Amino acid sequence: MKSIQYKDAKRVEVGEKAAPEIGPGEVLVKVAYAGICGSDMIIYQGVHPRAKPPLVMGHEFSGVIEKGHATLPPGTPVTAYPLLGCGHCQPCLNGYAHVCDTLKLIGIDCDGGMAEYVKVPEDKIIPIPAGFPLKLGAFIEPVAVGVHAVSRSRYRPGDTAVVYGAGPIGLCVAGCLAYFGARRVIVIEAKPRRLDVARQMGFTTIDAAHEDIRAKVLEYTQGRNVDLAFDCAAHPSVHTSILDILRVQGVGVVVGSYKKPAEVDLIKIEFKELTLIGTRVYEWRDFETAVAILQSGRVDFDRLLTVAAPEEAPKQFAKLLAGESDAIKMLFKFG
Numbered sequence: 115m116k117s118i119q120y121k122d123a124k125r126v127e128v129g130e131k132a133a134p135e136i137g138p139g140e141v142l143v144k145v146a147y148a149g150i151c152g153s154d155m156i157i158y159q160g161v162h163p164r165a166k167p168p169l170v171m172g173h174e175f176s177g178v179i180e181k182g183h184a185t186l187p188p189g190t191p192v193t194a195y196p197l198l199g200c201g202h203c204q205p206c207l208n209g210y211a212h213v214c215d216t217l218k219l220i221g222i223d224c225d226g227g228m229a230e231y232v233k234v235p236e237d238k239i240i241p242i243p244a245g246f247p248l249k250l251g252a253f254i255e256p257v258a259v260g261v262h263a264v265s266r267s268r269y270r271p272g273d274t275a276v277v278y279g280a281g282p283i284g285l286c287v288a289g290c291l292a293y294f295g296a297r298r299v300i301v302i303e304a305k306p307r308r309l310d311v312a313r314q315m316g317f318t319t320i321d322a323a324h325e326d327i328r329a330k331v332l333e334y335t336q337g338r339n340v341d342l343a344f345d346c347a348a349h350p351s352v353h354t355s356i357l358d359i360l361r362v363q364g365v366g367v368v369v370g371s372y373k374k375p376a377e378v379d380l381i382k383i384e385f386k387e388l389t390l391i392g393t394r395v396y397e398w399r400d401f402e403t404a405v406a407i408l409q410s411g412r413v414d415f416d417r418l419l420t421v422a423a424p425e426e427a428p429k430q431f432a433k434l435l436a437g438e439s440d441a442i443k444m445l446f447k448f449g
């Protein structure tokens with residue numbers, strides 16, 4: 115089968131590979147689309163702590179069942195819940211398998227969806243509704259990250275929110291906030307192309323490179339500041355401003371992964387009675403909610419997707435790393 119394989123730091127290759135053999139409890143999925151995630155870029159750079167070459171990356175994918183499912187017939191459109199919890203650590207035993215002590219993922223710790231076929235444990239198969247475009251099917255996972263972040267935030271209908279970063283995750287969080295009825299969603303970003311996309315999706319934007327974030331947030335909120343702020347940028351400039359733009363008792367949510375420890379001015383948390391919350395991946399129900407959001411068509415997520423042929427993978431990974439790609443979410447089309 116055709117596959118995109120991570121071979122070494124900054125080296126992916128497109129080549130033939132034997133299709134995975136399935137055992138009991140496993141399903142073979144014929145892949146339609148597979149997306150590049152930020153974590154795949156970490157793997158590509160050779161700095162992921164767990165991923166070892168050669169590896170077929172890809173934990174965001176859609177396809178149809180080829181064989182092996184006990185109840186769903188071949189041809190059923192599906193995606194996969196890619197988290198592999200150990201099942202016996204304290205978080206797993208207490209219902210937090212998504213923060214398992216030794217959390218593993220399809221496409222990071224074993225071969226994933228950037229190939230014509232992928233092997234998925236049957237209990238991780240999520241059917242997607244008939245008529246739902248398979249292209250959007252590969253975007254259910256990032257939307258689930260947005261659903262989970264908003265669920266963690268104590269969001270209340272009518273809240274006003276800031277989202278730092280208009281990458282795929284920032285725009286997923288912003289889109290979920292809009293879907294859930296936020297009064298105003300303000301997206302802060304420095305890249306012009308991403309600001310355009312955020313605007314086209316209906317969000318208020320602040321150009322981090324040229325505008326005063328604090329002044330603009332006050333202007334857009336009539337001097338009130340925001341109820342919620344989501345850090346999807348994990349950029350050192352965010353933690354100096356996130357505590358300033360929250361109202362008293364506002365909530366900041368850390369969504370992006372910081373590479374170095376961030377300095378946080380704790381007295382601002384004390385004086386404004388702020389809450390900082392962490393959020394990590396998603397839970398099963400977030401996937402189901404993400405399917406419903408995408409199916410509703412109320413948020414224009416399709417605009418974020420760029421499709422390329424698998425053969426373009428070496429070029430597309432290099433462009434993404436160099437910051438030269440216009441794509442917000444790059445998908446490879448297999449089927």
Ligand SMILES: [Zn+2]
Nearest residue numbers: 151152174255
């Ligand atoms: Zn992902």
Ligand SMILES: [Zn+2]
Nearest residue numbers: 200203206214
């Ligand atoms: Zn566990």
